[in-house]
Amino acid sequence: MKFPLSLALVSIVVPALGATYSQTDVITGPEFLKNFALEDIVDPTNGRVKYVNLATAQQDGLVSSTSTTFTMRVDNTTVLDPNGPGRNSIRIKSINTYTTHVVVANINHMPQGCATWPAFWEVDEADWPNQGEIDIVEGVNDQEPNMYSLHTGPSCTMPSTDRNQTGTVLSTDCSAADNSNAGCGVGSSDSNSYGPAFNLMGGGWYATERAESFIKVWFWERNDDSVPVDVANPGNTVNTDKWGTPDAYFPDTSCNFGTHFGSLNMIFDITLCGDFAGNPAVYEKSGCPSTCVDFVNKNPSAFSEAYWELASLSIYQ
Numbered sequence: 001m002k003f004p005l006s007l008a009l010v011s012i013v014v015p016a017l018g019a020t021y022s023q024t025d026v027i028t029g030p031e032f033l034k035n036f037a038l039e040d041i042v043d044p045t046n047g048r049v050k051y052v053n054l055a056t057a058q059q060d061g062l063v064s065s066t067s068t069t070f071t072m073r074v075d076n077t078t079v080l081d082p083n084g085p086g087r088n089s090i091r092i093k094s095i096n097t098y099t100t101h102v103v104v105a106n107i108n109h110m111p112q113g114c115a116t117w118p119a120f121w122e123v124d125e126a127d128w129p130n131q132g133e134i135d136i137v138e139g140v141n142d143q144e145p146n147m148y149s150l151h152t153g154p155s156c157t158m159p160s161t162d163r164n165q166t167g168t169v170l171s172t173d174c175s176a177a178d179n180s181n182a183g184c185g186v187g188s189s190d191s192n193s194y195g196p197a198f199n200l201m202g203g204g205w206y207a208t209e210r211a212e213s214f215i216k217v218w219f220w221e222r223n224d225d226s227v228p229v230d231v232a233n234p235g236n237t238v239n240t241d242k243w244g245t246p247d248a249y250f251p252d253t254s255c256n257f258g259t260h261f262g263s264l265n266m267i268f269d270i271t272l273c274g275d276f277a278g279n280p281a282v283y284e285k286s287g288c289p290s291t292c293v294d295f296v297n298k299n300p301s302a303f304s305e306a307y308w309e310l311a312s313l314s315i316y317q
Contacts, residue, residue, distance in 0.1 A: 019211070020239045021102045021316035028312045032070040033063070036092040036268075044125075047117065047271030048278070048296045049074070049089035062090055069108065073307030074116075074270050080297040087296055087303070091269035098122070099263050100210055102238055102316040104231055105136070108203040109309035111270045112195050114141055114288035115296050116306050117277035120206070122264040129153050129176035131262030135183070136208050136217055139194040140277035141286035146193035148217045148248035149185035150174045156255035158184040165216075165249040174255060186217075186248035193219050193247075199305070205231050209240045212257060216246035234314040268308055272296050 027035050033054070040053040057063045057072075064071045075088040111118035119138040124131035133151040147170065150156070156174040163169065170185035192198055202222040209216045220227040230238045276282060278292035289295060295302070 019241070020237050023234065023236050023238075023314065024317050025096075025315040026234055026312060027315075029067050029070055030065045032065065032092070032310065032313075035096070036094050036266075038063075039091045039093050039267075041091070043086070043091075043271050043274065045117070045271055045274040045276065046278075047089075047274030048080075048086040048115070048293050049271050050085040050087065051091045051269075052088050056088070057090055060088060062088060068311060070310045071307055072268065072270070072310075074111065074272065074303045076300050076303040076306065078300050080300075082293075082297050087272055087300075089270050089272070091267065091271075093125075094266040097124070097263040097265050098210070098315070098317070099261075100212060100317065102207065102209045102240060103136075103266065104205060104207045104234065104238070104312075104314040104316075106203075106205050106311040106314070107137075107198075107308070108311050109199050109305075109307065110137065110195070110203075111306040111308060112142055112199060113302055113306050114286065115272045115277055115283075115292050116141065116303075117271045117274055118269070118306075118308065119271075120266070120268050122208075122210075122266050124262050124264050127262065130260075131264065132260050133176075133183075134208065134210065134215060134261075134264065136206050137194070140282060141288055142195040143286055144191050144194045144197055145188035146190075146198075146219065147185050147187055149183040150215070150250055151176045151181060151183040152255065152260045153177075156184075156260050158250055158255070159253060163249050163251065164245060165247060166245050167247045174260075184250070186250075188219060188247050190219055190221065190247070192221055196305075203309075203311075207231055207240075207243065209246075210261070213252045215248075215250040215257075216240070217248040218243055218246045234312065238316050266313075268310070270306060270308065272303075272306075 166189040273292040
C-alpha cells in the first residue's frame, strides 16, 4: 500500500485535544467471527496468497479461538505449484463501519517472516480511495518499526513539521494517485512496534482516535509502565486527553477530513509478497533469500510465525 519516502524532522506544537468516548463494543475470542466476516477475494495488492472462506479456514486450521484470543494464520504446510494459486491466507472485515471513534487493539502476536505483509487498517473498499484509508499496523519483511499512514483522494497533505508526535514523518502527500500510492506516513518511535521484536515482548496495544479534525495513533509495549489504565483494562469510557503524546498525529490543516474520510470498515489481513513486500528493491533490501514469490512457493515452514493472535478489540464512540 505504501513505500517509505525521505525522512523529515518533527517539531512539537500545542496538541489538538481529544475527548471522552463511551464503549460500544468489546470483541474477544470467538466474538471476532461474529463481528467480522472473512473475505475470500482476489488480493487487491497482488500478493502471493489465496484468501479463503470460513469453511476452508476452519477445516485447515487457519482460524481458531479461545475464550480470550482469536488467531488467524497463513498456511504453513503446502509447497505451492508455481503456476497455481497462492498460499491460503485470511482477511477479515468488520461488519460495522465507523466514523469518529476510538479503537484499542490489544495484540499478542503479529505475522512475521520474509515475504509477510500484515496490516490492521480502516477503509471503505467500495469507494477507495475517495473515502480514505487509515493504516494502523503495517510493515513488510520484518523491517521495523511500524508505519502509520493515510491514503486518500486528491488534495490531502500533511505538514512535514509542527506535529505533536513522537514518530518520524516519512511522507506528506496522502493522495493514492501520487508517489506510487505511498500515502502520508509516520514511522513509529518504538523499534519494538513491529515484527519479531513486538512478538518477543508479548505484543502490546495500538490505540487510534479518529476525531473530526485529526487522527492520532498511540503504541504501548506489553510491559510499558506508562500504558493508561483505560487502555490496559477496558472499561465504559476512555479519555484520550490523558494518553500523552501520540506516536502519529495527522491534523486536518491541509486536508478536509469531512470530504476525504467516510464510514470505514476495520480489516485485519495477512498477504505475502505483492506490491510492497514483493517489490524487488524492498525485498532485496530486507536481506530475504531468493525472490519473494519463489520463497513463498517453496518454503511453507517459513510461515509458522505468520499469524495474528488478537486478545481484544475495544471500540468507543
